[in-house]
Amino acid sequence: MLLERRKAIMMRKPIVACSMLLSLLAAGLNGCAASESEDVDGALGAEGEGGEEEIGTAELALTGTTPVWTLVADPGNVYTMTATTTGELYALKWDHEVWLNRSGGANWLWDYLSDPKYARDIAATGPYGSGSVYVLRFEQQLLKNSCGGGAGCWTHVDTPTDAAYIGGGTSLLAVNVDDSVWRWNDAGRSWSRIGAFTGATEISVTSSRYWVLTENGRIFHSADTRFGSFTELPVPDDIRGKIHDISASGNDVLWVHTDPWDDRLFKVTFPESNCKDGVDNDRDGASDGFDPDCTDQLGADVCRHFARDGDFCVNRLYPGHGVVACDGRTYVAASWGECVQVGAGGRDHIEFPD
Incomplete structure (x- = not known):
């Protein structure tokens, strides 16, 4: 079973x-x-080319912010992707190859890096250059690359037998088959449980919040770095039900990739809309004039x-x-x-x- x-x-x-x-x-x-770390059940988590195009906004329950969804690209042949904390994007293509984009996801600016063989999910942690890239293989092997994703640098670090998905950001995370969420300790080569989220299929963490994507294409964010008190992020009607990946590259930048048959890449930003209230409305660590x-x-x-x-x-x-x-x-x-x-x-x- x-x-x-x-x-x-x-x-x-x-x-x-x-x-x-x-x-x-x-x-x-x-x-x-x-x-x-508290568990999050269904009441919070789920129900059972070139050029940028702004496609719409939606109100978010982060005081003083209105997220802006911008269509960045249609990358082509991409199965899943992840972002570094400095904004570079890694893509895992259908043929299991890893590609890199250092130009904000723009079309035609992807560079081939390596083929880690039989990879089915990818996650980046930390900044480009000094961070790491991980892939999860179909046979449940977790591989790490500390050379920016390049060939010859993939090493086996663990075999998380129950991991369904991995996600990145400031830490490597995994969602298990029972919807539990775990954080990887690279130094200790161990996992620690931080909570659970019903139906989670993708997860990302920044220095200020968690982001979760569920199997029905809904996106949620936590109020802070505690894994709890999640709020849903409204999405434009154009992509409702088509979202396949999410990855945060900063406290106020979320990358959203639609399913491989739609294959569009969006950049969601959360600008501070009230610059005179003395409050860090978008929770990026800087308020008003700062x-x-x-x-x-x-x-x-x-x-x-x-x-x-x-x-x-x-x-x-x-x-x-x-x-x-x-x-x-x-x-x-x-x-x-x-x-x-x-x-x-x-x-x-x-x-x-x-």
């Missing part, structure tokens, strides 16, 4: 800021003018505030120090610059980087 159960699960996958900027001077921008999502919006506020053109030092704009260029009280751009205060309560000036 266990063997029959595993076969059934293996087959189901293919089927399917700065608020201070409101009051710039009072906020300390004085003189800104520049002189230069979040790059807010740079343009808050830069425009700076230019509307000052009545003349020039470069202005904004010491609370991402990445902590910034230079905003204004022309005709219209925002032009924000760039790197070091805001240095001259004297107690004196004016700021800008020291441009080399």
